[in-house]
Amino acid sequence: MLLSNPAALFSSTQTYGLIPDRSMASRVITISEKLTRAQAKFLGAADAIAADQWLEQPKPGCWSAAELVAHLSDVERGVAGYADSIIRKTPLPVTWYKRLHLPLALVRLRAIKRQVPPIVTPSTSLTGKETMLAELRSVRERTLAFLEETLHRDLSRYGWNHPFLGRLSFYAWFAFLAAHQVRHSKQMWEIAQNLPKDVASSQKQKG
Numbered sequence: 001m002l003l004s005n006p007a008a009l010f011s012s013t014q015t016y017g018l019i020p021d022r023s024m025a026s027r028v029i030t031i032s033e034k035l036t037r038a039q040a041k042f043l044g045a046a047d048a049i050a051a052d053q054w055l056e057q058p059k060p061g062c063w064s065a066a067e068l069v070a071h072l073s074d075v076e077r078g079v080a081g082y083a084d085s086i087i088r089k090t091p092l093p094v095t096w097y098k099r100l101h102l103p104l105a106l107v108r109l110r111a112i113k114r115q116v117p118p119i120v121t122p123s124t125s126l127t128g129k130e131t132m133l134a135e136l137r138s139v140r141e142r143t144l145a146f147l148e149e150t151l152h153r154d155l156s157r158y159g160w161n162h163p164f165l166g167r168l169s170f171y172a173w174f175a176f177l178a179a180h181q182v183r184h185s186k187q188m189w190e191i192a193q194n195l196p197k198d199v200a201s202s203q204k205q206k207g
Contacts, residue, residue, distance in 0.1 A: 024154055027171055028147050034178035039140050042072070042185040046133060048192035054129040058194035065191050068184055069132045070124035073139050075180060077123070079173050080143050082160065087150070087170065091157040104165070104172065107179040147174060 049065040057064045063071070124135065155170040162168050168176060 025151050028151055031171060031174045031178070032144055032147055034175060035140065035144065035181075038178040038181040038185070039137075042181050042188065043133065045185045045188035045192070046129075048189065049129065049195070051129045053195050054132075055126060056195060058191045062194075063187070063191070064126075065129070065188060066126045066132055068188060068191065069136055070122070070126060072181060072184060073124045073132075073136050074122050076139050076143055076177055079177060080139075080146055083158075083170055083173060084146060086158050086160065087153070087155055104175055104179045107165070107176060107183055143174070143177070 046065065046069070053065070055064050055066045057067075124132070126132075157169075159167050159169040159172070162173075162176070165176070
């Protein structure tokens with residue numbers, strides 16, 4: 001993808017034969033880099049979960065690693081799918097005060113519980129570790145490809161409401177996905193710490 005080589009954006013004709021505006025391209029590249037870093041951090045946390053504990057809940061009522069990955073895949077599919085649908089329409093005018101929202105930094109805080117956006121439909125099956133992580137990677141690849149396809153357009157006038165943060169613009173929603181994944185990376189580490197350890201692993205850690 002062109003987003004892996006920012007300099008190529010301004011010399012390539014792959015984005016519909018148009019040269020993208022540098023400010024828009026820079027914004028999308030920044031978001032894409034955040035998404036890539038968040039994915040790497042999350043996958044690193046997922047490495048700590050053994051395959052035979054993937055579906056196991058660390059405590060009663062807490063998500064398993066599989067449920068957490070399913071949630072991330074569902075949220076990202078929902079956001080990208082809804083974004084794709086609204087940019088096919090004329091953006092509605094929004095007064096300045098309705099564009100205000102809480103900072104995305106709050107998304108990373110685990111102390112505050114969030115509601116799942118209504119655009120998210122649970123659809124990811126709970127299966128094996130490698131199968132689910134492969135699906136998560138595939139969802140992210142489609143998100144980055146979608147962002148790349150929008151480089152020739154200024155989509156800042158599009159947006160919709162988040163149930164906790166307020167109205168997020170098209171670009172803020174994809175920045176939200178990165179912050180959301182970082183938040184759940186912390187949760188994945190908590191799951192790994194709270195799952196029962198076998199005797200061999202415990203002895204290895206003490207040594």
